[in-house]
Amino acid sequence: MTSIVRDESIRSGEPRLEGTRITVRDIKRRVIDAEEDPHVVAGEYGISMAECFGALAHYYEHRDAFEDAERAAERTRRDGERQTRKLVDERRGETAESTEDAAES
Known part of the structure; x- marks a missing residue:
């Protein structure tokens, strides 16, 4: 019988095959x-x-x-991408302003 276990210190607590680091999700994805x-x-x-x-x-x-966990992970990923895009855009704006200020000097 296959034992599926969880341990928060191994693979972030994902269900995995006992005695391995192979998660159920690893096998499912493949x-x-x-x-x-x-x-x-x-x-x-x-x-x-x-x-x-x-x-x-x-x-x-x-x-x-x-499936719920995958949807939540996808939402988290999209939110992270949005935040990164916003930070990059803000930095580009600061760089553009710095360039304009330097050109005016």
């Missing part, structure tokens, strides 16, 4: 999202097919929670 062969994914991670499919089963059993 097998489901990227449509990679589960046998290849298991081989590359050095895990059994039972562990690979156990992780996928865990994902499907908790799909709503995973």
Whole structure:
């Protein structure tokens, strides 16, 4: 039986295969999202097919929670990009003003 565990000090508490740093999300992204062969994914991670499919089963059993977390992460990413864009634009404005002030001197 595949054991899925959480530990806040490992991979930010993401559900993962016990005894590894391989998260359920790692396997889901490759097998489901990227449509990679589960046998290849298991081989590359050095895990059994039972562990690979156990992780996928865990994902499907908790799909709503995973999707909610992915949506929240996407919102956080977009907010960070907006804040960065705003800071860059503000800096560009300061640089343009500094250049204009230097030209007037």
